[in-house]
Amino acid sequence: MHTIRKFFLKRQPVFITIIAVALAFIVVGFILAATGRNPFNAVYYFVRGAFGNVVNTSDTISRVIPLTIAGIAFLIGAQCAVFNVGIEGQLLLGAMASAVVGYIVKLPFYIHLPLMLLAGALAGGLYGLVPAWLKTKRGVNEILSTIMLNYPATYFTHFLVLKVIPIVGVVPATPFIEDTARLPILIEGTQLHAGVFVMILVVIFAYFLLYKTSLGYEMRAVGYNKTAARFHGIPVEKRMNFAFFLSGAMAGLAGAVEVAGVHYRFLDQFSPGYGYDSITVALVGLLNPFGVIISATLFGALKTGILEMSVYSGIPRQLTTLINGIVVLCVAAKDILGGWYARIFRGKDTYEAEKEISQ
Amino acid sequence: MNWSDTLQSIFTVTLLASTIRVSISILLAGMGEMITERSGVLNIGVEGTMLMGALAAALGSYFTGSPWLGLLAAGLVGMLVGLLFSFIAISLRSNQSITGLAIYLLCVGLSGYLLQIIFEHGGNSPMVNTLPSLHMTFLENVPVLDPIFNDQPIIAIPVLLIPVFLQIVFYKTPWGSWLRAAGENPKALAVVGKNPVKIRYVATLCGSFLAGIGGAYLSISQTSLFSENMVAGRGFIALSAVIFGGVRPGGVFLACIFFGFMDALQKTLQTVIPDTMMPRELFMALPYLLTLLALAGFIKKSGGPADIGNPYLKESR
Numbered sequence: 001m002h003t004i005r006k007f008f009l010k011r012q013p014v015f016i017t018i019i020a021v022a023l024a025f026i027v028v029g030f031i032l033a034a035t036g037r038n039p040f041n042a043v044y045y046f047v048r049g050a051f052g053n054v055v056n057t058s059d060t061i062s063r064v065i066p067l068t069i070a071g072i073a074f075l076i077g078a079q080c081a082v083f084n085v086g087i088e089g090q091l092l093l094g095a096m097a098s099a100v101v102g103y104i105v106k107l108p109f110y111i112h113l114p115l116m117l118l119a120g121a122l123a124g125g126l127y128g129l130v131p132a133w134l135k136t137k138r139g140v141n142e143i144l145s146t147i148m149l150n151y152p153a154t155y156f157t158h159f160l161v162l163k164v165i166p167i168v169g170v171v172p173a174t175p176f177i178e179d180t181a182r183l184p185i186l187i188e189g190t191q192l193h194a195g196v197f198v199m200i201l202v203v204i205f206a207y208f209l210l211y212k213t214s215l216g217y218e219m220r221a222v223g224y225n226k227t228a229a230r231f232h233g234i235p236v237e238k239r240m241n242f243a244f245f246l247s248g249a250m251a252g253l254a255g256a257v258e259v260a261g262v263h264y265r266f267l268d269q270f271s272p273g274y275g276y277d278s279i280t281v282a283l284v285g286l287l288n289p290f291g292v293i294i295s296a297t298l299f300g301a302l303k304t305g306i307l308e309m310s311v312y313s314g315i316p317r318q319l320t321t322l323i324n325g326i327v328v329l330c331v332a333a334k335d336i337l338g339g340w341y342a343r344i345f346r347g348k349d350t351y352e353a354e355k356e357i358s359q
Numbered sequence: 360m361n362w363s364d365t366l367q368s369i370f371t372v373t374l375l376a377s378t379i380r381v382s383i384s385i386l387l388a389g390m391g392e393m394i395t396e397r398s399g400v401l402n403i404g405v406e407g408t409m410l411m412g413a414l415a416a417a418l419g420s421y422f423t424g425s426p427w428l429g430l431l432a433a434g435l436v437g438m439l440v441g442l443l444f445s446f447i448a449i450s451l452r453s454n455q456s457i458t459g460l461a462i463y464l465l466c467v468g469l470s471g472y473l474l475q476i477i478f479e480h481g482g483n484s485p486m487v488n489t490l491p492s493l494h495m496t497f498l499e500n501v502p503v504l505d506p507i508f509n510d511q512p513i514i515a516i517p518v519l520l521i522p523v524f525l526q527i528v529f530y531k532t533p534w535g536s537w538l539r540a541a542g543e544n545p546k547a548l549a550v551v552g553k554n555p556v557k558i559r560y561v562a563t564l565c566g567s568f569l570a571g572i573g574g575a576y577l578s579i580s581q582t583s584l585f586s587e588n589m590v591a592g593r594g595f596i597a598l599s600a601v602i603f604g605g606v607r608p609g610g611v612f613l614a615c616i617f618f619g620f621m622d623a624l625q626k627t628l629q630t631v632i633p634d635t636m637m638p639r640e641l642f643m644a645l646p647y648l649l650t651l652l653a654l655a656g657f658i659k660k661s662g663g664p665a666d667i668g669n670p671y672l673k674e675s676r
Contacts, residue, residue, distance in 0.1 A: 031469075035476045083456060130651075138655045141602070143403055143456050145651055148595050152644035159640035276464060283457070318471030318587075325407075325465025329443075332453040332461055 008345045013286055016337045021284055021298075024330040028323055032315065041313050049308025050301035056308075058190035062262060064293070064300035065195045066091075066254045066271075070278035071285060071292040072206045073124075073250035078287055079210055080219040080243035081226060086131060086146030087251040088275025089153030090124035094252020096157045097123035099259045099266035100165075102177025112180040117198070117256045124252015125245045127153065132244030136237040142244075150275070161268050172268040183261035193261035199293075202250065207289040219243055251275065272303060273321065280324045283331050369627055372506045377626070379511060380581065382619025383518050384409070384573040384590075388597035389604075389615045390521050391569030396606050397529070398562030399542035399555075399666045403459025404444055405570045406594025407466025412437045412574030414470045417585035418477070420487040426579045430490065430514075430572065437571015438564050440466060445563045449556060452670035463594075471587050484585040487578075490514065512580040514572075521569075522612035529608060538562055542664030545671045555671045570594070592647060599650045606663045617653070622646050 008015060029039035050060050070087050077084035084090075098120035107115065130149060134140035161172045168175050183194040210216035221229040222239045230236050254274065263270055281299050285291035302320060310317045388405050395402050402408075415436035419429030440462065448458040478484055493513045498505045508516075529535040537558055540548040545555035577593075578585045596618050603617075604610030625645045628637070 031472075035473070037476075083460075085460065134651065134655055140651070140654045141456075143460065144595060144598055144602075145654070148592060148599070148647045148651055151592055151647045155640040155644040159638050162640070163638055279460065280464075316472050316475030318468050318475060320468070321464055322468025322472050325461050325463070325468050328457065328461035329447060329465060332457045333447045333451050335453060336451050 005345050009342075012338065012341055012345075016334050016341055017284060017286055017331060019337055019341075020330040020334040021327055024323070024327040027326050027330070028319070031322070032319075037313060037315050042309055042315055045309040045312045046302075046305035048305075050305035052308075054187070055190055056304060058187055058192035060297075060301050060304045061196070062191040062193060063303045064296045065193075065199045065261070066258050066274045067277055067281050067296040067300050067303075068199050068293055069202050069254035069257060070251055070274050071281035071296050072202050072289060073247045073254065074278045074282035075285070075287050075289065075292060076206060076210070076219075076250060077243050077247035078282060079223045080239055081223045082132075082135070082240055082243045082247060083143050084128065084131070084146050084244065084247045084251075085143050085279065086128070086149045086153075086275070087247070087254075087278050088271065088273065089146075089150035090127050090248040090251035091255035091258075091271060091275050092153050092157050093127050093255070094120035094124035095255030095259045095270070096160060096174075096266050097252070098181075098256035099174045099177060102181035102259065103175045103265070106178055107180060109180040112178065113183065113260065116177070116181045116260060117253060120256025120259070121249040121253040124255065125249030128244045128246075128248020128251070129241070132241045135244070136240055157266065158268060161266060173263075174266040176265045177259065181260060182264055183257065191262055195257040195261040198253070198257055202253070203289045203293060206250075210289070215239075215242075251278075254278075276321070277303070277324060280327050280331075283328055365631060369624070369631055372503060374620075374623055374627055375507045376511070378616065378620045378623040379507065379515055379519070381622045381626075382616050383512065383515055384576045384581070385593055385597045385600060385619055386518055386521070386612070386615040387573030387576060388570045388594055389600040389611050390525060390608075391566035391573070392597055392601045393566075393604075393606055393608065393611045394525070394538070394569075395563050395566035396601055396667060397542050397664060398538050398559045399545060399664055399669065399671070400445075400448065400559050400563050401455045401459065401668045402441075402444055402448075402462075402563060402566060403456055403598065404440070404462030404466065404594075405459075405566075405597055406590055406592065407463040408437050408440045408567050408570040409574035409577070409590045409594045410470045410588070411440050411466045412571030413578040413589055414473060414574075414585050415571065416575030417484045417487050417578040420489070420579050421484065424488060426488045426490045429487070429579050430575050433571040433575030434568045435571070437567045437569070437574070440571070441564045441567025444567070445560050449559050449563070449670070452672070455668050455670075467588060470585075474585065474587060482587050484578075486583050487585075489583045490580045512576070514576060514580065522608040526608040539664070541671075542666055545666060559671070570597075573597070596646065596650050599654055602663070603650075603653055614653075618646065618650060621649050 032039040032042055049056060051057050070091060073087050074084060098116040101116040101119040127149070131142050131145040134145045135142045161174060165174050186192045186194060186196070210220060218234045219239050221232065221234055222236050226236055258270065259266060277299055281296045282292055284295035302323065306317055306320050309315050388409055392402060392405050412433035416429040416433035419432035420426045444458060444462050447453050448455045474484060490513050492510050493516065494510055498509045529539065537548065537553050541555045541558040548555050574590060577589055597615070600614035600618055601611050604612070604614035625642050629639055629642050
């Protein structure tokens, strides 16, 4: 009994998050039922759409790639007290910059691909410095500034594809990038591309930076308690600026990987809200680089599953955003679950006693 | 066309009239958010509340045929969203910013989802009845005031008076001092026997009511239908206006009018300046960039309440 308790208590944050996400999906089920849709039917088509065959499964994985990288982008910011909600805009600019580098020059593969990915990261990172300046120099709430910066980024890329870059086909897009700038497809006939390796590198990089370097330690210290960090001589503003830049850069990289691995050009409105999903992905992943992969898998499956679901069971695709909102809401409110959880696994008497002491 | 002609065709009384017309929704949401923030609660989900209000108004007007019932529905639905926010951010003491963000996402998703479920065709609701506009006969012969204030939407005039009303409530009544105390120092307020949690709830619900009405204005007065994501960042602009205006009625009023003016100017410029000279997309980005510029240039660090964003813990002895 004791070891079981210990097991559950040690992993309290993990289990509470799982319970919160489960609760969120129950709420979604009720919403579906209340609007006359069969939730069990929905689950069936969802699973079939996400994992039903090789093509669907590989599509799911190919969506996990941008979601994970964008999730890491949000995580790096959030670990340093920076809530970067502008990932969508940074991702668009990154995708645009990489697409331009991808089609405008002709270089050998080993130079071209890294260069175009770097261009994407740089564009996103530089755009991330705008809210950084607003926050650390002018005291503007970064949620507000980053969310508003998404609009100019959208209009700007829209403007570029419509009016600056010559349109080749019928859809508003940049010309196709050179073969040397493309991430190779891993399984023929599917969308699964070598961006998987970029994703793994990004996750390892984030883990290494945050948990194995003094820079990452200082960033996390800022995230825990700014005042305490300042007293320890950590340059809080500098670390936050760096977090903004790196977060934006990761977002830009996510866009660049989408261009290099899936679309091979900047397609207007190509992002199905990856930037907003990244918030959910990072929060559900407990702001842990490896947790992000797991939650990105869940939300990647959601993104592909919802397509088949909307075709066969008449459930609007807007359900994804709704699910995002409910999941974030449940995760935000999970502290109340913590109280109940501790009561159950600590035993009522111990729990009361400890509560008494802590006061 | 020379420059003075161009300027004359831009700066007309019509521009001022349309400034009022586009300011109303920002003003409603901004005034609401100001009440909420004064009590120490930061509700980033205003944009979402407005969206749900806009949808509720369109649905109310569509199914009952009466835009007034639509307006009422918008206010009530706004309060419902506010109640959900309050429960999680105030009662459960979750992070207010993240809760607000979640509310925003939830409302974007829910309004889009319900629109599809109810009307089953993409993007827009059918046309609905709209609120009338107000014609004041006594203004007919007054030169400048007539084109600016006459034939404005019927809720324009009352909305323009809200700041005056709030100025009186905030600084001349006991409710106002309780509200401000809840935002500055809730513990001190608790000592004199008032419940800060209750005051924060009431303030958030009032704010959400106004945000819902602000959304309704978009769907049943400025236009006559609900379309997906139609609030288009006005909620965030309203949030900026509250900060820009120092969380005070007069300041927030001026900030809202300023942002409204920028939006009206941007729309006028689009029609006057040819697309080849200055593309439409860049004009559309202008309100957001100007809002951020305004925040960067004029923000006062001591403007807002001291205890904003912090949950109130009753049992801290």
